[in-house]
Amino acid sequence: MRNKNIQDYTGNAAETGKFVRISKETQNSKPSKGNEFRIKTKRKDVVSSKENDEYADYDTSDEEDIRNTVGNIPMKWYDEYKHLGYDWDGKPIVKPESGDKIDDFLKRMENPEFWRTVKDPQTGQDVVLGDEDIQLIKRIQAQKIPDVSFDEYAPWIEWFTSEVMKTPVRKFPEHKRSFLPSKSEQRKISKLVHALKMGWIKTKAEQDALRAKKEPQFYMLWATDDQAEEMRRIHKHIAPPKRQLPGHAESYNPPPEYLFDEKEMKQWNKQKNDPSKRKLHFVPQKFESLRKVPAYSRYIKERFLRCLDLYLCPRAIKMKLTIEPEALVPKLPSPRDLQPFPTVLCMEYEGHKDMVRTISPDPTGQYLASGSDDHTVKIWEVNTGRCLKTIQTNDIVRCVQWCPNTALSLIAVASGNRLLLLNPHVGDYLICSKTDTVLKEASEIISIDTMEIPERVRSSVKWEEPNDEEYHTGIRVCLKHFKEITQVTWHCKGDYFATVMPDGQNRSVLISQLSKRRSQLPFSKSKGLVQSVLFHPLRPLLFVATQRHVRIYDLVKQQLVKKLMTNSRWISTMAVHPAGDNLLVATYDRKILWFDLDLSTKPYQTLRLHGTAVRGVAYHKRYPLFASGSDDRSLIVSHGMVYNDLLKNPLIVPLKRFQDHQPHNDFGVFDVKFHPLQPWVFSSGGDGTIKLYSN
Amino acid sequence: MVSNRKKKYSTGEGAQFISRKAALKKLQLSLNDFRRLCIIKGIYPREPRNRKRAQKGVPGIKMLYHIKDIQFLMHEPIIWKLREYKIFNRKVGRAKAVKDFKAMRRYLENHPTLKLDHIVKERYPSFIDALRDLDDCLTLCFLFSTFPSLPHIPRSQSDLCRRLTMEFLHAIIEAKALRKVFISIKGYYYQAEIKGQTITWIVPHHFSFEPQSKAEVDFKIMSTFVEFYTIMLGFVNFRLYHTLNLFYPPKFAIMDNPNEGEKALADENIFVAERVAALNIPLSKTVLGGEEETEIDNFDMGENAEATEEARKEIESIKVLKTLFNGMKFYLNREVPREPLVFIIRCFGGEVSWDKSLFIGATFAETDESITHQIVDRPSMEKKYISRYYIQPQWIFDCVNTRNLLPVSKYFMGEILPPHLSPFVDKERDESYVPPEERALYDQDAVEQMHKEESEDESDNVEDLNEETEVDVKMLEDNNKLKLGVKAGEIEKEAPWVKKREERQEYKLREKMIKKKHRNLYKSMMNAKRERGKEAWLLNKKRKLHDQKEKVKNKSKKKLTIKQIIIQLFFIYLFQSLVSIFFIRNNQI
Known part of the structure; x- marks a missing residue:
């Protein structure tokens, strides 16, 4: 390859002044091949207008070329210097002053040749491209061959013939191997055939069939509806409970009362850390129409929790009562049938x-x-x-x-x-x-x-x-x-x-x-702190109540007959039934104990009728009544029937509760006594009064 | 000879339970495999009667399995399949690591598969057992049918779920087994009755899938459940289709005549799947012929007369329900959720269609004049047909729950809908709040009375005044007449509250005689009752406040409208007078 630079100088008075035209011609060494082309580039170097004026007087024709001698190097190496390289004389070529943006803009406005002006990186000068250059660029852009003179459609010259000859132009014949089937291929094929035969490799059809087989196949698993054909082998199976069904509150359009008001919303937010305490597990919402209902954001989470419950939650059978609470209250005869008993405050x-x-x-x-x-x-x-x-x-x-x-x-x-x-x-x-x-x-x-x-x-x-x-x-x-x-x-x-x-x-x-x-x-x-003492009404017996027990002594034989276990902390008083075989014991720990002396030493019944310490109990001499008074100011009259038949247990029915005494230093009723003949009851209280209740 | 001393916890409850850790050791399985096995086999931990003894004295709370359950697992053949999986994973992992992709592909092609048919039979020895446990299965399958492909959830699984659930819906349509429906904020609840078993399932609203954080939801576990449930649902579907004389997998009558050009183009499987999902095309039957409704004979059952009467009523109402939408033609607008509505309408004998471009399977166009109801969920429409009702979708749901056709006026397009009530609320529970709308549904008379009372209240005020004046006049007359005389004795009436109070007191005393054994139970029961009462009271109060507010609003609105009318009239009058004046002037001129 040979490069030839042609320099010519032309002065164009009408133009900006002096131009230096550099023509670079690149000639291909093999023009005969046809695909090579020549590039002809012309550059017009624009020298600053000052210089122009300087030389205008005496020198026009012969100008020095300011060709750079640094060679084909990246010009960015000179970015940090004031010069661009060296000219023929070894003097540095100073970078031309580059104007700021405004200059640039002015140039653009003023100079009609601005569009064809290019900066030469080698000299730093502006070069105006000639018409030939522009044509060349245009041809390259249009993806044409840059050389105008090149004929694309020139007749084809065949250097080698395309005709196939019958016999090759070779000195030796083809090898035998090339006529025989390949051994290694045969080996491979036989392997494949064997694999197919053995079923190791599947054909496409077979593969599809197999895939279809791997998909679940459904058939008649159960012959009948409700007969178990196989034993459920799991031990004592407990079926999982079904999910609770939704109430009105879960509706997309619930009645207005189910929506949370501010207070309930506040409560809901408050229980954020303990959601199990919440009344509902979601916030009820109302939507105007079905169109506006969004997906429920916790849906997947809820399903997941259900899955966890199914396989992680311990199961046990819990009996659930279906009775009404009223059924637990004992059936007792109506107080109306047990009259007479005191019913009103009389005096x-x-x-x-x-x-x-x-x-x-x-x-x-x-x-x-x-x-x-x-x-x-x-x-x-x-x-x-x-x-x-x-x-x-x-x-x-x-x-x-x-x-x-x-x-x-x-x-x-x-x-x-x-x-x-x-x-x-x-x-x-x-x-x-x-x-x-x-x-x-x-x-x-x-x-x-x-x-x-x-x-x-x-x-x-x-x-x-x-x-x-x-x-x-x-x-x-x-x-x-x-x-x-x-x-x-x-x-x-x-x-x-x-x-x-x-x-x-x-x-x-x-x-x-x-x-x-x-x-x-x-x-x-x-034997302890004696609280109360009573004589047996018929027999020579003495009841002695200490803090926790009641002892019965025979006064004649001078010995202990029985010790009653009250199972309470502190006895207050006691009263004995006129027949002598039943004993009422009142305690400070709110209980009234009914002892049947024939039965056992433990209370036949423990009555918790009062809310506070019981201070007085009494039997009626003639009627089957007993009464108790306590610090909660209440006097309760009860029916306590003792039968002559030994097999029949006493019947105890609370009848009436009076609460007329005024409270006084936490004291209510102190003493309770029955009238000896009438079904009337007296009570004395901390408020300094005595009250008589009659029927 | 001295016998060996019995070791503690070698008998009784201590020997009956085994902790999870011990179970893993015994089965030689990893926790993941054990979990999978438990899910598939339906094994669950049990609550011991005495935890301390069951845990062999170890403190804390441990997950305890019954020893027999673990022994049962030990003999399960799929344990070997799980071990095969383990080996398979190891092989594939190795091949991948040494970049032997050929071997890896070969391994992957021959991956082991779990066959769960025998486990379905084992867990549900009879078909009824399977139906009883179908709730969770359906809910989960419906959810999975909406899933995209996720890690641990293969595409094929959600496709299978979609297919099976659609097939199940077809079975319900054919059997007309749907009983109750409910739109909740979570999704659509459906309750069907098959073979005397009530099956309730939820279908989520559109776009229910949301990516979940790993700590929140483990899709792997759910996928294992679905793995079993799909198999179970497949067999249930098969049996249901069989009892309904349908082909399984479903076939369509249309498919038999392949002259349609459409069919030639489409893949047959996809073609069927799409038609199945449309829910609108009746399946072809194996045996042709109408169903026979068996009449129930009337027997006199001396004691259970009431119960039988009730049962008969129930049967009759179900009979009505099954043909609720017979002869009606529905058209679904495109904003209405298609699947639930088509399912419900078809369940109760209605015909339904939708826009052709919305989904395959539309049978008639909107322009069809024989459409009786168009279901719309937008405030207004430009083009309306006079021959049909434009109603909101809630009408369908409410009709099904009340088991008769409700008046459509409240559900017209653009109306404010009445509340949608849950059909699942137990009416017989005491102390529970019944919203007035629900009460209105079950006894119409009460509502009429209520309305009457309201109207009376207003008129009462006027009448009262009149009456008072009358009474005064009478009194005056009486005073004049009777100055001396004997009055008839009056019977002293005991105030009713006195009696009530006495009774309450008596009951309170009786309450104190409850046995100690039952006292706590009684207390808790009464507390619960009181709590329920309180809840009901609160709801009642909220409702009353709301109603009052509404009333005030309505009144002010009415007043406003009256004012507006007056103003309008005034303007019209003004205008007319002006016009007349103008005319008069013109005439004069």
């Missing part, structure tokens, strides 16, 4: 200034004695509600008990550590006066045998005669105990009475005989 006895701890009706049912924290004992007339008498004592009255002997008019009053026997002087005059005389006679007898009293008893109790003043108020005998008395109880005949001093330890129970003015201590050992 109120007001007068005490403090809590009325105790009441006791007289055996005839005409009068009522009551003892209070204001140190008084009051005698009331039952029918009129009048207070007949008020007897002042020295201490809190914890217990009053009317003597059951109808021939005597006597009340035992436990006031502090003194037990007062007082004659109220109400009712039959004869009985009253006779009582006085009897007591006087008895007091004369005692002086004889005071010596026989043992030291233990003498130190715990002292029989005293009242002074005149006291005698005048009605006190006939006075027993001074060594500790505070909380309870006094008469034997049914009215001669013996027992007193309880819980602080007395082994001397806490004292039995005294009125006729002989004698006392005795039945127990030598303390």
